Amino acid sequence: MKRLNITLLTASLAVFSMSACAGHRHHGHHKAKVVRATPIYETARYPVDEQVCWDEQVWQRHHSSAVPTVAGAVIGGVVGNQVFRGDGRAFATVAGAAIGGVIGHEVAKNNHRRGAYPVTRTRCEVQRHWRTEQHITGWDVAYRYRGRVYHTWLPERPGKHILVNVSVNPAPYFPAR
Numbered sequence: 001m002k003r004l005n006i007t008l009l010t011a012s013l014a015v016f017s018m019s020a021c022a023g024h025r026h027h028g029h030h031k032a033k034v035v036r037a038t039p040i041y042e043t044a045r046y047p048v049d050e051q052v053c054w055d056e057q058v059w060q061r062h063h064s065s066a067v068p069t070v071a072g073a074v075i076g077g078v079v080g081n082q083v084f085r086g087d088g089r090a091f092a093t094v095a096g097a098a099i100g101g102v103i104g105h106e107v108a109k110n111n112h113r114r115g116a117y118p119v120t121r122t123r124c125e126v127q128r129h130w131r132t133e134q135h136i137t138g139w140d141v142a143y144r145y146r147g148r149v150y151h152t153w154l155p156e157r158p159g160k161h162i163l164v165n166v167s168v169n170p171a172p173y174f175p176a177r
Contacts, residue, residue: 031161032145039157042137045130053124060119068108069101076100 080096081089139154143162154162 029163032143032164036142038140039136041134059116068104072104073097073101
């Protein structure tokens with residue numbers, strides 16, 4: 001009797017456990033072989049401002065000065081004062097100073113025209129260049145599982161194998177007619 005109870009208990013447990021599994025789906029991880037992994041690129045273009053400097057030769061004139069005009073006026077005034085005597089002496093001094101000032105100014109101006117000299121100046125400007133960079137945004141992966149090839153996108157480069165989720169569901173039951 002005891003043996004019969006154990007046999008019935010074992011048989012009923014086996015039947016109940018099979019019926020309990022029949023309604024559940026089977027999930028699991030399996031390895032699939034990677035057959036191809038192609039990087040997917042994104043191109044970015046951005047501006048880069050760069051200061052560019054160079055040396056440039058320019059002609060510099062002497063700075064104008066009042067010294068030649070004043071010196072000419074003084075010399076002209078002295079000459080006018082020495083040449084004329086009497087009542088016209090004051091007028092001659094003023095006229096000599098005016099004429100001497102004009103002559104001194106013209107002499108200085110002519111010397112400046114001839115007196116230009118080369119000077120090296122550094123000039124700078126900002127130039128904009130465009131740089132282009134490519135970076136990988138993901139991988140287009142082809143993998144083989146049980147004789148069939150599948151495709152997926154992955155954020156990182158895969159190895160020789162990837163893990164795939166496998167889900168087995170029971171097919172709907174249609175009794176034979």
